[in-house]
Every structure is written in structure tokens, then in C-alpha cells.
Amino acid sequence: MNDILRVVHELGGGLFGFVWPGVWTVVKIAILLGIVMFCVTYLTLAERKIIGWMQIRMGPNRVGPLGLLQPLADAVKLFFKETLIPSKSEKLVFILAPALTFIPALLGWAVIPFSPELVLADINVGVLYVLAISSMGAYGILMSGWASNARYSFLGSVRSASQMISYEVSMGFTIIPVVMLAGSLNLKEIVLSQTDLWNVVPLFPMFFIYFISVVAETNRAPFDLPEAESELVSGFNTEYSAMTFGMFFMGEYANMILVSTMGSILFLGGWLPPLPFLSFIPGIFWLALKTGFLLFVFLWIRATFPRYRYDQLMRLGWKVFLPFSLLWIFLTGAALHLLGKA
Numbered sequence: 001m002n003d004i005l006r007v008v009h010e011l012g013g014g015l016f017g018f019v020w021p022g023v024w025t026v027v028k029i030a031i032l033l034g035i036v037m038f039c040v041t042y043l044t045l046a047e048r049k050i051i052g053w054m055q056i057r058m059g060p061n062r063v064g065p066l067g068l069l070q071p072l073a074d075a076v077k078l079f080f081k082e083t084l085i086p087s088k089s090e091k092l093v094f095i096l097a098p099a100l101t102f103i104p105a106l107l108g109w110a111v112i113p114f115s116p117e118l119v120l121a122d123i124n125v126g127v128l129y130v131l132a133i134s135s136m137g138a139y140g141i142l143m144s145g146w147a148s149n150a151r152y153s154f155l156g157s158v159r160s161a162s163q164m165i166s167y168e169v170s171m172g173f174t175i176i177p178v179v180m181l182a183g184s185l186n187l188k189e190i191v192l193s194q195t196d197l198w199n200v201v202p203l204f205p206m207f208f209i210y211f212i213s214v215v216a217e218t219n220r221a222p223f224d225l226p227e228a229e230s231e232l233v234s235g236f237n238t239e240y241s242a243m244t245f246g247m248f249f250m251g252e253y254a255n256m257i258l259v260s261t262m263g264s265i266l267f268l269g270g271w272l273p274p275l276p277f278l279s280f281i282p283g284i285f286w287l288a289l290k291t292g293f294l295l296f297v298f299l300w301i302r303a304t305f306p307r308y309r310y311d312q313l314m315r316l317g318w319k320v321f322l323p324f325s326l327l328w329i330f331l332t333g334a335a336l337h338l339l340g341k342a
Contacts, residue, residue, distance in 0.1 A: 025120075029120065036257065040250050041075065042071055043256065044071050050296065050303070051303045075246070079243060081241060083242040086239050088149045089149050093147035094239075094244075098144065098240065100136065101137050101248055102254065104137050105250075106254060107133050109258065112130075113126075113191060113270065113271070115282065122186070124185060131172060131175075134259070138161060141226065142157045142161050144157060144240070144248070145157020148239040155235075157235075162314065163216060163219070163313065163314075166216075166317040169322060173329060174206040174213065176332075177206050178267070181336075191265055191270035195272060198267065198268055206267075206328055210266070213321065214259040215298065218255045220301070221302040222302075222305040222308050263291075263294050264287055264291050268290045269286075270290075271286050
């Protein structure tokens with residue numbers, strides 16, 4: 001693969017000169033976005049199938065062989081539906097809100113290392129970049145609730161603001177021990193620091209809190225309080241239809257894949273194999289396998305647990321996860337100091 005890329009670069013340098021690096025970057029971005037969109041599309045099918053099997057029913061099985069074309073049928077339906085905009089809404093903000101939810105879920109992939117050589121932008125503050133980009137999704141949800149000029153939408157967006165802020169704090173604190181062990185904010189360096197021992201072993205409580213926090217951060221069941229249909233019709237996206245609703249939908253699933261990939265990189269060794277003799281298998285396979293496992297747990301949780309009450313949700317974040325993650329940061333620092341690695 002590296003030889004092929006080198007030949008393409010050399011050939012491109014002769015054909016396009018200084019234009020080629022920009023063209024090649026655009027090509028890589030297009031390929032990455034295409035893969036992400038394919039995964040988002042078929043994650044919806046996987047969710048419906050897996051939850052169907054857990055509930056002893058078939059799931060989608062009518063459109064195409066084994067229902068494999070169902071996501072494409074859903075996409076076509078959303079694309080050709082009419083986009084309705086409430087007459088008393090703030091129209092510009094109403095239209096921009098879904099984009100502000102969906103686009104950050106795609107921008108985060110710029111720094112994700114799929115293998116030692118396969119990363120779009122290898123920056124030294126990759127962890128901070130992903131945290132900053134992912135936090136922008138809350139603004140889209142807030143904007144959608146306010147711009148809809150509807151009570152249920154506004155209540156859903158206010159819930160989302162408090163929920164996402166609460167669990168972003170816990171999620172950020174769970175990453176600090178990982179950075180302390182690796183001694184770097186670079187995602188590639190974090191993976192390489194796990195060559196001998198994955199972070200999930202010494203930091204299992206942090207991995208557990210991280211995963212529960214990202215379930216709440218992505219508004220997934222049992223923490224889907226901002227869009228609780230039994231109370232708020234559909235929450236912040238009540239007034240949305242067609243592709244404006246579809247962008248909220250895709251943003252949620254793109255965020256699920258992103259945070260699962262981040263969990264694999266931070267705690268499960270990224271592209272590293274579980275055993276050294278398996279290193280002949282490409283690293284991207286191991287990263288995809290670990291990410292797929294975490295996505296399965298996302299779906300498993302949805303099929304298993306009932307929705308939390310809102311006061312229980314906030315109590316868990318502020319009174320359990322936050323103090324415990326702070327304690328673990330202190331213990332990690334103390335252990336590094338005693339071992340002479342600080």
C-alpha cells in the first residue's frame with residue numbers, strides 16, 4: 001500500500017506540480033467521508049436488526065435481499081419529502097441547526113489514526129481537537145429548539161444543553177489519565193503507548209465511565225431525555241421533517257461511530273492486535289473490530305435498559321461520575337509519581 005501511495009505521489013507531482021497535494025487531500029477527504037456515510041447508513045440497519053433479534057422479531061426484511069436495501073429506501077424517502085418550516089420559526093437558524101449538528105460529527109474524523117500511516121491530519125493536540133469539535137454539536141440542538149418556537153422543542157433543547165454539558169465534563173476527566181500515561185495529546189502516540197498493555201486494564205473504571213458518558217453525550221437510550229417521545233413528542237427535532245430531520249438522525253449515528261472509535265483508540269489499543277503474533281493482520285481491521293464491538297454495546301444497552309428519569313440522569317453525572325473520575329486522576333498521578341514516571 002505504501003509503495004502504491006509513493007508511486008501515485010511521484011506521478012502526481014510530475015503531472016500537477018504544486019496543485020497535487022491539495023488534490024490528493026481532497027481525494028482522501030472524499031474517500032473518508034464516503035466510508036463514514038456508508039457506515040452511518042448501515043448502522044441504522046444493524047441497529048434495527050440486532051434489536052429485532054434481541055426482542056425475538058425479524059427486523060427489516062422486505063426491501064432488497066434480507067432487507068439490505070432498507071437504509072437506501074429510507075434515505076430516498078427523506079430526500080424526496082417536503083421540508084416544512086414553521087411560519088413563526090426563526091427560519092435561518094432553523095435551517096442551520098441540523099447542519100451544525102451533523103458537520104462536527106464529520107470534522108472529528110480528520111485526526112483519527114486508522115493505522116500508523118493512515119491518518120488525515122496527524123496533529124499533536126488530537127484529543128483536544130476531537131473534544132472541541134464534538135462539543136459543538138450541542139449548539140445545533142440548542143439552536144433547533146429555540147428556532148422552532150415550540151414548547152416541546154425548547155424543553156428538549158434545554159434538557160440537551162444541561163445533559164451534554166454535564167457528561168462532557170465527566171468524559172473529559174476520563175481522558176486525562178490516558179493522556180497522563182501516554183505523556184502526549186497525539187492520538188497516534190496514545191495508541192503506541194499501549195503496545196505492551198492496553199489502557200483498559202489499568203484504567204477500567206475510566207473506560208466504564210467514558211462509555212456511559214458518551215452514551216449520554218450522544219443522547220442514546222437510556223439517556224435519550226432530550227427526545228423523549230413519551231413526554232416531548234420528539235423533543236428538539238419535533239418541528240423538523242425530510243432531510244433537515246435526516247441530518248439530526250445522521251449526526252447522532254455519526255457521533256456514535258466517532259466516540260466508539262475514540263474509545264477504541266484511547267482504551268483498547270487502537271489498531272494494535274490483542275496478541276503480538278496477530279500483527280500480520282492490517283491494523284485497520286483491529287480498529288474496525290473494536291469499534292464494531294463498542295457500537296454493539298450501544299445497541300445492546302438500548303435494547304436492555306428503560307429510560308432514566310431526568311433527576312437520576314443528572315445525579316449520576318454530577319454526584320457519581322465527576323467525583324470518581326477526579327479521584328482516579330489523583331490516583332493515577334500518585335501511581336506515576338511513585339513509579340518514577342511523572
